[in-house]
Amino acid sequence: MTTPQISFLKGHGTENDFVIVPDPDNTLDLPAPVVARLCDRRAGIGGDGLLHVVRSEAHPEARGMAGEAEWFMDYRNADGSVAEMCGNGVRVFARYLQRAGHVAEGDLAVATRGGVKRVHLAKDGAVTVSMGRAELPEEGVTVTVDGRSWPARNVNMGNPHAVAFVEDLAHAGELRSVPPFSPPAVYPDGVNIEFVVDRGPGHVAMRVHERGSGETRSCGTGACAVAVAAARRDGADPALTGAPATYTVDLPGGTLVITEYPDGGIDMTGPAVIVAEGVIDPTWLETMIG
Numbered sequence: 001m002t003t004p005q006i007s008f009l010k011g012h013g014t015e016n017d018f019v020i021v022p023d024p025d026n027t028l029d030l031p032a033p034v035v036a037r038l039c040d041r042r043a044g045i046g047g048d049g050l051l052h053v054v055r056s057e058a059h060p061e062a063r064g065m066a067g068e069a070e071w072f073m074d075y076r077n078a079d080g081s082v083a084e085m086c087g088n089g090v091r092v093f094a095r096y097l098q099r100a101g102h103v104a105e106g107d108l109a110v111a112t113r114g115g116v117k118r119v120h121l122a123k124d125g126a127v128t129v130s131m132g133r134a135e136l137p138e139e140g141v142t143v144t145v146d147g148r149s150w151p152a153r154n155v156n157m158g159n160p161h162a163v164a165f166v167e168d169l170a171h172a173g174e175l176r177s178v179p180p181f182s183p184p185a186v187y188p189d190g191v192n193i194e195f196v197v198d199r200g201p202g203h204v205a206m207r208v209h210e211r212g213s214g215e216t217r218s219c220g221t222g223a224c225a226v227a228v229a230a231a232r233r234d235g236a237d238p239a240l241t242g243a244p245a246t247y248t249v250d251l252p253g254g255t256l257v258i259t260e261y262p263d264g265g266i267d268m269t270g271p272a273v274i275v276a277e278g279v280i281d282p283t284w285l286e287t288m289i290g
Contacts, residue, residue, distance in 0.1 A: 009277040013088035014270055015217035015253025019047040020096050026058040032080025034288045039078040048216045050076040051093050062111045069109035069116045077212030085114030085158040087220015091127040091272035094119045099274050114158025127272045133264035134228045141181040145173040153229040160191045161225035169197055172207050175215035194222045205250040217253030224266050227258035238262040
């Protein structure tokens with residue numbers, strides 16, 4: 001059987017980059033090895049993850065959200081594993097929908113495994129995503145790198161994070177492999193680990209090991225988790241102060257602005273860019289599937 005021609009695009013949000021595969025009717029089979037090869041930076045297109053663009057009503061995991069959001073972001077990590085959410089990915093996903101003519105400037109909703117996310121496409125090119133509320137499980141972990149150890153705050157943004165405040169971002173080490181943490185039972189399905197330093201009042205910088213992808217240039221849910229952890233550390237919990245807490249978060253690939261409101265809602269604002277589009281070679285893809 002001949003493999004059909006598959007179109008793709010490439011985009012990034014603060015250099016967290018993605019292979020975008022439009023598939024409105026959910027007709028494509030994208031097993032983990034194929035996704036991993038597509039995301040391979042030497043043998044494939046290259047990306048920190050893959051955005052499978054599907055209408056919610058066409059996907060069994062999103063059908064229940066179709067009344068709220070027409071489109072479902074079926075997100076995959078670079079190793080092919082399925083993930084709940086990706087903050088930068090949602091911004092790029094929305095930018096793709098705008099480029100394809102499915103949506104215009106203004107507000108839209110995107111279904112994800114982490115729930116329906118509200119997105120605003122601004123005229124100046126910025127994209128704001130309402131990321132929902134953070135959950136703060138009591139049990140944290142200790143992260144250890146090269147003989148140094150730090151307590152890490154447990155923050156869940158629809159996906160799990162461990163946030164460690166350090167003296168120097170270089171102390172995070174190479175971050176290609178998962179930094180050791182204990183006790184492992186706190187994160188039985190793995191975790192994204194952020195290392196954070198202060199840059200000034202309401203201003204931090206971070207590096208991150210993303211579960212299934214290694215170190216990435218940016219992580220949207222990670223930036224949100226960092227802002228929440230920083231606000232708690234700084235005594236600026238909006239639920240207690242009654243005032244929004246805004247943090248500027250510098251990442252290797254750019255800057256995101258995170259605001260948490262007294263009702264617990266979190267907004268993330270940053271850029272999203274589509275850089276290329278093309279067609280996957282069917283012969284090459286057949287070798288991956290076959």
